[in-house]
Amino acid sequence: MPGLTTSIPFPEDVPTHPLLVVDYKLIEAHDEHELNKLWKAATELGFCLKNHGAEKEVDGMFDMGAETLDLPLAEKMKYEQGDNGDSFGYKARGTIATDKNGTRDNVEFLNISQNDTLSWPRVTHRTYPSTVNTRMNNTILPFVRKSMAVNNTFLSFFECKLGLPSGELTNRHAPSELNGGEARCIRTPPRQTSAGVGAHTDFGSLAIVHNRLGGLQVMPPGSEKWLYVKPLPGHGVCNIGDALAIFSGGILRSNVHRVMPPPGEQSHLPRYSITFFTRPGNDVILRSLKERSPLIATAVSAAPEGVYETGSTAAEWIARRIRKLRIKNRAVSRFQAMLLII
Numbered sequence: 001m002p003g004l005t006t007s008i009p010f011p012e013d014v015p016t017h018p019l020l021v022v023d024y025k026l027i028e029a030h031d032e033h034e035l036n037k038l039w040k041a042a043t044e045l046g047f048c049l050k051n052h053g054a055e056k057e058v059d060g061m062f063d064m065g066a067e068t069l070d071l072p073l074a075e076k077m078k079y080e081q082g083d084n085g086d087s088f089g090y091k092a093r094g095t096i097a098t099d100k101n102g103t104r105d106n107v108e109f110l111n112i113s114q115n116d117t118l119s120w121p122r123v124t125h126r127t128y129p130s131t132v133n134t135r136m137n138n139t140i141l142p143f144v145r146k147s148m149a150v151n152n153t154f155l156s157f158f159e160c161k162l163g164l165p166s167g168e169l170t171n172r173h174a175p176s177e178l179n180g181g182e183a184r185c186i187r188t189p190p191r192q193t194s195a196g197v198g199a200h201t202d203f204g205s206l207a208i209v210h211n212r213l214g215g216l217q218v219m220p221p222g223s224e225k226w227l228y229v230k231p232l233p234g235h236g237v238c239n240i241g242d243a244l245a246i247f248s249g250g251i252l253r254s255n256v257h258r259v260m261p262p263p264g265e266q267s268h269l270p271r272y273s274i275t276f277f278t279r280p281g282n283d284v285i286l287r288s289l290k291e292r293s294p295l296i297a298t299a300v301s302a303a304p305e306g307v308y309e310t311g312s313t314a315a316e317w318i319a320r321r322i323r324k325l326r327i328k329n330r331a332v333s334r335f336q337a338m339l340l341i342i
């Protein structure tokens with residue numbers, strides 16, 4: 001079980017940022033102290049989640065991810081996401097940029113759509129390698145369902161705290177609609193020296209990241225310093241994405257994070273992570289819900305004009321962000337720029 005390797009401990013001497021730990025069992029029990037902690041974390045820097053109930057499913061996802069990413073490259077390339085802004089499928093190494101200079105990444109992704117998982121064996125968006133298909137019912141579906149339930153609980157809670165009518169957030173994430181929600185496995189080869197995933201905020205609404213090795217880093221607000229998040233066994237790391245930041249007029253914070261090689265001796269191991277992303281329905285317009293909540297209206301009025309009015313649907317927003325990352329698209333635009341100069 002490659003993702004489960006804990007034989008080399010996280011080093012003691014690297015700077016870490018201790019995220020707040022939220023206990024999902026207490027959230028389900030409406031424990032006031034825990035709910036306050038969740039709200040604080042969601043409006044500041046994200047949090048670690050324990051007792052999420054998907055521990056067994058997460059282990060299965062690490063196995064499924066490793067089995068799939070171990071397939072021959074030619075087989076995986078049949079499912080490559082391409083340069084048009086699609087996320088689902090396989091992302092080969094070296095296809096996206098990790099910084100402004102266009103430095104190529106060194107990670108592979110396997111992205112499995114929430115819609116495809118729920119409609120399996122009917123194809124909603126695309127097909128997947130055989131190692132995914134054989135695990136769809138017994139591994140991926142239970143993982144996706146449990147992760148959706150956790151995120152849905154959070155969305156309902158945020159609705160309430162933001163003073164939104166019930167359903168304003170959850171209905172924008174209806175599983176029956178086409179959406180960009182996905183389960184992701186990332187693999188970084190051992191002994192890397194540069195970023196695996198460059199600094200970013202997540203495109204969608206909520207992400208739960210599970211990892212066994214270090215590598216995930218956050219930049220706390222008001223700081224210029226990257227700090228590792230030390231993986232805690234059985235815990236997920238929850239991040240708010242851009243869509244929730246926009247809906248809430250910035251009250252919910254999408255935090256900046258990146259993936260670096262695991263620290264110290266852990267860098268000798270391949271690194272796997274498993275993430276579930278909840279994203280709004282494809283046709284949902286990304287704009288603040290200021291008409292639906294006085295609290296959000298106040299937050300928006302204090303922000304520069306128009307920052308929470310993207311004019312984009314969730315599908316356009318995500319596709320644009322992914323297209324921009326793909327090296328090929330950058331190469332084309334540099335070439336076009338050259339033609340313009342000549």
Ligand SMILES: O=C(O)CCC(=O)C(=O)O
Pocket residue numbers: 184186197202209211215216257258259272273274275
């Ligand atoms: O691998 C990780 O720890 C985080 C991955 C991540 O941030 C992402 O896929 O958006």
Ligand SMILES: [Fe+2]
Pocket residue numbers: 200201202207257
């Ligand atoms: Fe991320």
